[in-house]
Amino acid sequence: MQHEPQPQPADELDARAVRTWSSLAVAALGRAREDIDAINVYPVADADTGTNLYLTAESADRALAEALGTPPAGVSGTTADASLAEAVRAYAHGALIGARGNSGTILAQLLRGVAEVLGGEPGERGPGRLLAEALTRAAEEAYRAVAHPVEGTMLTVAAAAARAGETAGAAAASAADVALAAYDGARAALADTPGQLAELGRAGVVDAGGCGLVAVLGALWQALSGRQPAAEAVRGRAVPVPQPPRPCDADEQGGPGYEVIYLLEAAEPDVAQLRERLDGLGDSLVVVGGDGLWNVHVHVDDPGAAVEAGVVAGRPYRIRITHFGDERRRARGERVQRAVVAVVPGEGLAGLCAEAGATTVLIRPGETPDAAALLDAVRRAHAREVVLLTGGADQRAVAAAAAEQARADGVRVAVIPTRSAVQGLAALAVHDPENSFDEDVVAMTAAAGATRYGELAVAERQSFTSAGICQAGDVLGLIDGDVAVIGSGLDETAQAVLERMLGSGGELVTLVLGPEVPDALAERLEAYVQHGHLAVDTVTYRGGRYSAPLLIGVE
Incomplete structure (x- = not known):
């Protein structure tokens, strides 16, 4: 508090x-x-x-x-x-x-x-x-x-x-x-x-x-x-x-359909040119910052073009794209056609999912939401169709129960049994409300299933694991739910987990840092990936309070 x-x-x-x-x-x-x-x-x-x-x-x-x-x-x-x-x-x-x-x-x-x-x-x-x-x-x-x-x-x-x-x-x-x-x-x-x-x-x-x-x-x-x-x-x-x-009435207002926000590393002359390009793409343009770091905000109909303009100017990251249509209809009390409800462990992750348009249910480590909490989130989404992303295997039963109750209310619900927050992020990244419900669910399920997930945790006591005996204070590296590495520090354990996960290939690494983990760790891991896997991109997010020390996703 x-x-x-x-x-x-x-x-x-x-x-x-x-x-x-x-x-x-x-x-x-x-x-x-x-x-x-x-x-x-x-x-x-x-x-x-x-x-x-x-x-x-x-x-x-x-x-x-x-x-x-x-x-x-x-x-x-x-x-x-x-x-x-x-x-x-x-x-x-x-x-x-x-x-x-x-x-x-x-x-x-x-x-x-x-x-x-x-x-x-x-x-x-x-x-x-x-x-x-x-x-x-x-x-x-x-x-x-x-x-x-x-x-x-x-x-x-x-x-x-x-x-x-x-x-x-x-x-x-x-x-x-x-x-x-x-x-x-x-x-x-x-x-x-x-x-x-x-x-x-x-x-x-x-x-x-x-x-x-x-x-x-x-x-x-x-x-x-x-x-x-x-x-x-x-x-x-x-x-x-x-x-x-x-x-x-938002429809009477007209205007662009998307809000695009990103941080940008770029020189000031390049930002001046970026302003001109974005001003021609949409409205509500605000570019703030200086000394090489900028925050870019614009409303556009073509969010891809706005992001591409940032790529031309420098290095955009923490990209957030919001579709105004659903937000406007919710503000007027109308049902939207489709929504996503995501169970997430971490305040920062909840923010990321909310920025992607999802209604979130925040849980603490080891906590499982009850069906009533999930049903409440489905109702708050105020949609005719809902895709429900579970946060772990232990949440499937309550998700299924909530889905059944929501269907009784006339809401069409599909449960995608994600086992990690990074799988949920991957599913949200391909969510397309313009597709049919079945097509959208299939695409999101495929994206989640194609994402291998890793996690770093600290052992609370001596225990037998699939990687051997760990002692209290050891750093455990889990891959797809099983302990694969036992280490003494975050850096070396994270690198060992990454190397194993990238051994079978990958195009994108997602790192989600816990509240106590310094940014320097992400920088070292990004450098590690770039050094050994030149074709692999890396994105980093802050998980916030209640999140694990480190989550890793490989797509």
Whole structure:
């Protein structure tokens, strides 16, 4: 359970203040996420802005905690030795690599702008003046990142916050006073958004992204002042403004059918050309980042072309493609034709599957969901046809029971008995709702079956295994469910498992890292694969909390 730190009232901009701000922002967005989702009508009425902002802030918070060596969102921590520059740069970087959706991508760029100022030399500027300049830079960077800025959006709210902060900063106000002025300016701007953007006015709501930004700025003021913003202080915050709600019909809106997001390693001149190519392919283009690493977001009808443009510019990875059709229909309460429900061990894996369009059931190690939980997920998917991906052999019986109950409700259900999360990812990768149900199920089953799976685990006690006797603390390398390697460390055991799995061939290696496993391990394993198997590609994901130390898939 996440605990909010207690802010210490002080006119200081230091690493501790940034850490507190981050934790409070995650908590504020967590409280508001469902309500913000409910008022999300622009640029796409897909009811996910609150969730995207929350996940982006959570990624930033996690990166900051790791950089400062502090427990995630803990009350106590050791930030005394960390500099302000280290804190804000880690905070912005975490948002960049974890940015979700249009709103999350803009939030990442706002934090980058803040980091550019607060991470530099303060000179003769006091904390208040420094913060005011940081907020101004943030708004400027956000506007530059959006290909075609629209007023009445999160950008408008950011600009208003910056202007109010500048006015306070010019009067030699404290950092807390500047934060309060920015917060108040953002609240006022948010209340005006329905009159600036037709989609908001028709739906009777304030801008969802701006609503989330107000929550983030409120957290900043709370971190610096020790005072908590009043929930009722923001007109329209997380609730519609007082007008009869008339959500815009997504089909009337038209627009591209897919959202494409990826991280990109590329030089700045190549990114400039990428912007031009993507701008011609679709809309809602936002490219944020710098120093060789970028987060690209665009809405297009041809997602393959958007990814190919990234390949031309540099190296795209963590590619996420979302089809808007199903999301829009769900937001309007309509049944979609087909959905996927996946049982996954790990929060990061659940996020990956959700990004691929699946409804997820998160389980802990050794846990088996009951039929009621799976049936609830099938019903939440709100589809006429459901493909159910089990997470292991021990879950087949409950999956079959849930499927039978769902069929009694009139839902057509097919169970694909995946035995590992990497098989589920492989099945999701070929899922095509445009195919017939039977064709889709056959293709997903074939992809899962063609994926060999491996896993690293740590032995809890001495035991007999198919590879010999292991001792407590040994690293076990499992292939297709059986212990194949017993080692003393993650690196050598993982390499031995990979070598055996690739001995029978393969074109793609998927690595899913557990929460305690460093990124350096993935880099070493990628280099190991490239050195010995030149034709094999490697993709890496974070499994998150509750996932195994390492999962390996070979297709």
